[in-house]
Amino acid sequence: MTLHAAPADFLTARRVAAQLSFRRAGRRTVLGAQHTPHPFHITRPFAHDGDPDGMATLYLQSSSGGLYAGDDLSLDVTVGPDAAVHLTTQASTVAPGARGGTARQRTAITAAAGSLTEYVADPLILFDGAAVETTLDVTLAPGARAILIDGLMLHRPGAPGPVDAAWRSTLRLAWTGGAHGPLVDRQAAAGAALAAALTPPGGTAPFAMATVVLAGAPPDAPARLTDALDTAVAAAPLRAFAGVTHLAGKGVILARIAAPDGATLTRLTAAAWSAARLSFHPDLRPRPRRK
Structure with missing residues (x-):
């Protein structure tokens, strides 16, 4: 299966752009501005015990029930100086069969100096026939730190054989000020190749994977x-x-x-997030977010 655009008379592209802006206000991080048209939806920010001082937790939601063929969705997030934000999803996003179209989803995060941004998304679920392109584009100012977790699962209940889906993912991490050149991580697979890419060594059924990125981590973070x-x-x-x-x-x-x-994927990513947070704040053991 290949990624391609749907015929113009079959699917109408739904291009929607959303924006969120966080800033530090005294000891708290607040949501200073938002624009979240359908299908984007958010909760109010929450504060959790065990978090860094003033961190805001925000759940990202969808009012459409999934990521559909023809969708072209973008979310731009700005995190101000010294702000601390934990962005997570209410649940996994499902991508149904595309029927000839491709769904595209882009998240861009711009984080200022001294900020801590955690983007911890539940895995995308690809159904048989889905075709999805995702982009996570993160730009960090000097002194900004980030924890990024993004994943993928295949789902074909009650049907024999592997899921026939197509997936393309781009993670781009860049720094302002010229301290480092950008880091770009691209993954793409379709059909049998996608199934093979998600089959653990010695396994028989492909299922789930995740990527975890820590930026600005202290020296003990890799071992932790x-x-x-x-x-x-x-x-x-x-x-x-x-x-x-x-x-x-x-x-x-x-x-x-x-x-x-x-x-199992949830337990492993939770362990990774906890270790990443402890790398930045050794005295604050994070508590799991309720979903």
């Missing part, structure tokens, strides 16, 4: 993340895998996780 994932993988009821790469020149840690089911 590796230890946390090793422990979580060892405790997993089914076979799971994780690998960690330290790009010391850019101050970036990249981890990949493969799991045979959604529950």
Whole structure:
């Protein structure tokens, strides 16, 4: 299966752009401005015990029930100086069969100096026949820190054989001020190749994967993340895998996780997020967000 545009007389593109802007107000991070047209929807910001001082947690939602063929959705997020934001989704986003069209979703985050941005999305669920392109574009000012977690699952209930879907993902991490050149991570697969890419070694059923990125992490972060994932993988009821790469020149840690089911993937990404947060704030053990 290949990614391609649908015929003009079959699907009408739904191009929608949303914006969120966070700023520091005294000891709190507040949502200073928002524009969230359908299908975007958000909750009010929450404050959680165990979070860094003043961190705002915001749940991203969809009022349309999924990511559909012809969708072209973009979300631009601005995080102001010294603000602390945890962005997460209410649940996984489903991508039904595309029937000849491609769904596109772009998230862009611009973070100012001294800020901490956590973007922790539940995995995208590809149904049989889905075709999806996703982009996560993050720009950091000097001194800005980020934790990024994004994942993917395949879903074909009651049907034999692998899911026949197409997926293309781009993660771009850039820094202002010329300290580092951009880091670009691209993944793309379709049909049998997609199924094979998500099949753990020795496994038979492809299912789930996630990418974890830490930017601006302290020197002990690679060991902390590796230890946390090793422990979580060892405790997993089914076979799971994780690998960690330290790009010391850019101050970036990249981890990949493969799991045979959604529950295992959730446990592994939760362990990765907790370890990442503790790298930045060793005295604050994070509490899981309710979904």
